[in-house]
Amino acid sequence: MMQFMLLFSRQGKLRLQKWYVAHPDKLKKKITRELITTVLARKPKMCSFLEWKDVKVVYKRYASLYFCCAMEQEDNELLTLELIHRYVELLDKYFGSVCELDIIFNFEKAYFILDELVLGGELQETSKKNVLKAIAAQDLLQEDLNDGLLH
């Protein structure tokens, strides 16, 4: 089970955080800070896995963004890489060749997409098409009337 997922930039700016375990805010911040520092300190040629505290951190960099998942010991690290890649593909399809700015200005959309892919720390849908369909349908439900209230 995934314990949390963080997206952050090369400058160490947090772009998205999704927690599937309950921690006090203070601890979340501490973990985020420490992990970002540790991951950013790693060289590009190193492997994508990091045993960190009691979790196994799997991370991958896409352009300027780091996607970083904390998994439990039993989880398949290589599969987590696939999961990250799947999420990136979905963002890419949704935004049309996604870049960091898309995620900054539409962070809520990035959360919505993640929530259609992963639930409670486990993968819920293995078909890209289904995820995008569900997102599109909900966007429509939203757009119909009140997206202007949000943006």
Place this chain on the structure above:
Amino acid sequence: MAYPMYEVDWSVLPPEQNRRFNPAFNIATIKQVVNEAIERVAPVSVRMPTPTRLRDLIRQIRAARTAAEERSVVNKECAYIRSTFREEDSVWRCRNIAKLLYIHMLGYPAHFGQLECLKLIASPRFTDKRVGYLGAMLLLDERQDVHLLITNCLKNDLNSNTQFVVGLALCTLGAIASPEMARDLASEVERLIKSPNAYIKKKAALCAFRIIRRVPDLMEMFLPATRSLLTEKNHGVLITGVTLITEMCENSPDTLNHFKKIVPNLVRILKNLILAGYSPEHDVSGVSDPFLQVKILRLLRILGKNDAEASEAMNDILAQVATNTETSKNVGNTILYETVLSIMDIKSESSLRVLAVNILGRFLLNNDKNIRYVALNTLLRTVHVDTSAVQRHRTTILECLKDPDISIRRRAMELSFALVNGQNIRGMMKELLAFLERSDAEFKAHCSSAVVLAAERYAPSDKWHLDTLFKVLLKAGNYLRDDTVSSTIQIISSAATERQAYGAMRLWTSLEQSAVSGLATEKQPLIQVAAWTIGEYGDLLVSEASSAISMVDEDGVDDFVRPTEEYVIDIYQKLLWSTQLSISTKEFLLLSLAKLSTRFTTQASQEKIRVIIDTFGSHIHIELQQRGVELSQLFRQYGHLRPALLERMPAMEPVAAPHRDEQELDLSDTSPDHTKPDQDALLDLINGSDSLTNGDVEHQPEQIATTNNNTSSNDILDLLSGLDLTPSVPAAAPAVLLANNNVEPSAAPAALLLDGLFAPPATPQPPHPADGAEWERAVLERGGVRVCVSARRAAGAAATLTARATSQLHTLTDFLFQAAVPKKIQLDMMSPSGTTLSPQGEITQVLKVTNPTKTPLRLRIRVSYNIDGTPVLEQTEINNFPADLFN
């Protein structure tokens, strides 16, 4: 402009049908309508300006050039957002929450938005709900007390007619379910698992997974609905179903058994995945739904563990996956990795296991770091199953110790320690010590303990063992665990005299180098051990005799220079007056220095020592001061007591066994010698306070089926009865008897055993042996096996004992001779001439006994060996040595 008319419709209709409005309504016009409506409704006095758009706020924040500037933008916006919350502005609430969520991500407090999120969730508008639930997941977690409120909201939405509203509620429940929420909403979730809608079904299944994880008691109610999940075609439902079942199986053994029957279903699903042709929906680089495949493989592993029948049912499919998976991409290796884990965990066929280890071998050579990491990780998990297969990759693994990547180094280190055995210890330790020296701080503690442990188990010789310990002290520095200091001291203390001198000399070299180079503070454990050793054996260090001991190390370098007494004291002074050393290190040094005053002979050095000790009489630390004062007294009115008080320590008892035992289990070695500590304990029990000095032979694996009953063997008679009875049953099954000796104590008449122990085969006492003459006795003679001990007086207060073992009929294997003497006597065991005794052959074992106090010599011996695979253990005591043996 009839805005409200849409509001009536939208919440119940799915989007496809909710498109009755004029397409000319784009977002801008809607916004305009809304704004107008607000302007109409809101009284002028309380009207708030239209809030900044989310996009604009993000721009503003990003435009801030300093942290202070950013803070001021954020604070201003937060103040504004708070005020809108106070105004109960429901129209712009979702926009304000969205902004607050962005601000929260930057690390600013946002707790004041929690209740507003709940209000959004309660709103009938989908946008509000969507943002409200997002906010709830980000701002609330199960610790918050607003949970009662959110539970009600969730309950409502779980009953909504719109699948996406149900979906949002399930997603939120899955992310932040507290135990109370789980209990309150479990029945709703169970109902939704049975929903015909796959979109809701899969989410409900994962919610159930989280609920069970939080509250395992709730599992029962989900069982009936769960099995049918596997009959679905939808991959979302399948994968969530497998996840849920996996959790249930790990939750209770009963459930695990319950689900054994789904193995064929899982095998079928997996087979379909592999055999089915290309399906664009689930294809990842040519592999059909790797996510589902991996989940199924993992569940199979859990179901097949320790179950031959279930394992049998999955053998074929595992072989198929292992051979048919395309491995040019990460995704193929993902599946292979999971397959290998499953093959290793279940009771799979041996050919399959070979296949799995070969896959790992290929992984290890892969260019991709990730694959190499995974290979090391998996080898570590399988090393206990098939050590020899993993040993083949030893060189590659050792190479990984040098990898620049810490993740790989950590795995390689653990794996290397798992591979250490009696055959490769020298080579492996060389690599591991080099690794220890250059390794990161976080590895040093673990690595040094593991080295110490491995050295203790597999040391090929005493000298090697000591050398290794010294190297660890030098290389691990302050990261060394405390117990290594005491265990090293104990090993030195019970070593042979020449080893002790050797230890003092080696440690002196290290101590001197550290003190001179100013590195002593980083190597305090080394300083402590060195101080203790030099304090005890300082006389050997500075004496002429030291030149007889070879100090050439593995690289052929001899860097030992015999120091003068004064120089040793100078170094001590340097260290003692250093401000950096810890108090306990100084305590070691101070006491050691006092001891040196009786080891060193010249008047000048005595005087020097006295002066240094006197300075501690006014030390700021109370403990050191007290010691300083007390030791000073030994140079004044109690001077006559000094030599006796500061005498050499007697050899120390071996450290308690339990700790070591536990560590050995950690390493999970299957060699039988883990029983040894028990046997030592057994011998100790009989020996009372006598020390047990073991020679090199200690490290040979013993094949004795241990009696191990010493937990209940306080009854010494019982114990001895077993031991003594053994020989009377000629090589039949003495071990069995040994094991039973607690059960049938009556089988051994007490008189007989006492005979055996206290009156060993008595030949008439011969006249006193002349100088250099030999005294000889047969001490054990049973079943054709005979052990004789002869004694010869040697120079000084010493004697040389020779034990000779002969066997008339049988070939004895694993012959091991152990001996113990009272504490005041020192025993050095030389290497035995062999461990296999053939008929008419002979094994000799020389023992050197030093007895400075000339106490009467008592010698307890224990002999163990195998006859035709049956282990035998015998022991006896000899206390009738000639009285003048040491005169």
